[in-house]
Amino acid sequence: MKIITLLENNTCNDALVPKHGMSLYIESESRKILFDIGPDDSFVKNAHALGVDLSAVQYLIISHGHYDHGGALNHFARVNQQAKIFMHRTARYQRVARGLKNDYREIGLKFDAALNERILFLDNNYPIDDHASIVMNFDGEGFVPNGNRSLFEKGPDGSLHNDAFKHEIALIIDESGRHVFFTGCSHSGISNMMNTTRQYLGGRNIDYVIGGFHIYNPATKSLEQKDRIDTLIAELEQFQHTIFYTGHCTSTDGYGYLKQRLKSAVREFHSGSVIHI
Numbered sequence: 001m002k003i004i005t006l007l008e009n010n011t012c013n014d015a016l017v018p019k020h021g022m023s024l025y026i027e028s029e030s031r032k033i034l035f036d037i038g039p040d041d042s043f044v045k046n047a048h049a050l051g052v053d054l055s056a057v058q059y060l061i062i063s064h065g066h067y068d069h070g071g072a073l074n075h076f077a078r079v080n081q082q083a084k085i086f087m088h089r090t091a092r093y094q095r096v097a098r099g100l101k102n103d104y105r106e107i108g109l110k111f112d113a114a115l116n117e118r119i120l121f122l123d124n125n126y127p128i129d130d131h132a133s134i135v136m137n138f139d140g141e142g143f144v145p146n147g148n149r150s151l152f153e154k155g156p157d158g159s160l161h162n163d164a165f166k167h168e169i170a171l172i173i174d175e176s177g178r179h180v181f182f183t184g185c186s187h188s189g190i191s192n193m194m195n196t197t198r199q200y201l202g203g204r205n206i207d208y209v210i211g212g213f214h215i216y217n218p219a220t221k222s223l224e225q226k227d228r229i230d231t232l233i234a235e236l237e238q239f240q241h242t243i244f245y246t247g248h249c250t251s252t253d254g255y256g257y258l259k260q261r262l263k264s265a266v267r268e269f270h271s272g273s274v275i276h277i
Contacts, residue, residue: 001175002027003210003275006046007038008247013272015049017042021068022184022212022248025052028173031132034060034083035171035182039071044079046271054079059128062109063184063211064168065091068248070109077114086134088167089121094154095163099219107151122169125200135200136169140192143232146224147217148187163187172197172206179204180277183211185249191235194242208277209244210269213258216251223254233261245269 007023021038025047034057037043047054054076060083062070070087095108111119120126126134153163170193171182179201186193190213194206215224215232223229236244236258244266246255258266269275 001029001173001180001277003277004050004052005247005269005271005273005275006034006043006050006052008270008273010247010252011271013049016046016271018271020218020248021071023072024182024210025057026173026182028132028175028180031059031129031173032057033132033171034076036061036063036069036184037072037076039068041072041075043072044075050272055081057083059083060085061134061169061171061182062087062091063170063182064088064165064187065093065095065109066107066185067109068107069184073109073115074112077112083118085115085119086122086126086128086169087119088136088169089123090153090167092121093156093167096152096154096160097219098150098152104152131174133172133200134169135172135193135197137166138168138170138188138193138196140189140195142189142191142195142235143228144189144192145187145214145217146228147214147219150217150219151187168193170197170211172201174201175277178207178277180208180210181206183209185212185214187214191232191238194239206239206242209242209246210275211246212248212250213246213254214249215254216249218249223251223257226257229254229257230261233258236262236265243267245275
């Protein structure tokens with residue numbers, strides 16, 4: 001399996017665009033998958049520079065209904081005419097973030113009519129094939145980011161309420177006996193998401209986790225309190241045989257703090273990073 005980071009907040013290649021967002025290109029056996037696409041056409045520019053043929057992508061997965069993960073749907077429609085697109089049914093709801101001055105800004109998705117017939121809106125776990133599945137409906141009592149408190153969802157009736165992140169989905173791929181788990185921002189709490197997915201796998205281990213952990217709040221430009229990150233670290237340490245690749249909403253400072261404790265079990269990715277599994 002090869003995973004190429006098409007977009008992340010930082011870059012390891014000066015020829016590539018860094019941008020607040022995330023997009024991963026996954027080549028797995030006979031599959032070509034995009035997991036998130038970022039906020040704009042930056043993922044397209046970077047894919048071109050990296051030699052990734054976006055027109056050959058078979059599946060696009062939008063991890064949750066925020067613009068920095070799925071805002072580029074109109075650009076995807078331009079470069080790919082075949083891929084099936086998966087997202088949670090409620091990912092299409094309007095979403096807003098509250099700023100420090102109690103101001104609100106739109107952070108949801110904008111849909112391109114050209115994609116309507118290709119989008120599958122999901123409510124429950126969905127097997128893409130025998131070795132790749134979309135997992136959702138995460139629960140548990142582990143760490144959940146405090147940053148969620150400033151994020152809101154508008155229901156079909158226009159009412160505003162705290163986002164419970166029922167629209168968050170993840171991808172699990174089983175290849176050569178190894179399980180690789182992909183997450184966007186882990187708003188549901190990464191350990192909760194992993195435990196729910198392990199139940200889906202019948203208790204089998206998750207060997208690799210790739211995605212953001214949302215321990216940095218872009219509204220306040222600050223990390224979660226250190227004692228809360230320590231709680232998250234203690235939860236991650238329970239997964240003794242798992243390697244974590246993280247970036248985006250984990251932040252550079254957040255990654256540095258995780259690295260102090262988790263050592264070689266945690267690694268980072270940036271625009272242009274290539275992970276071979």
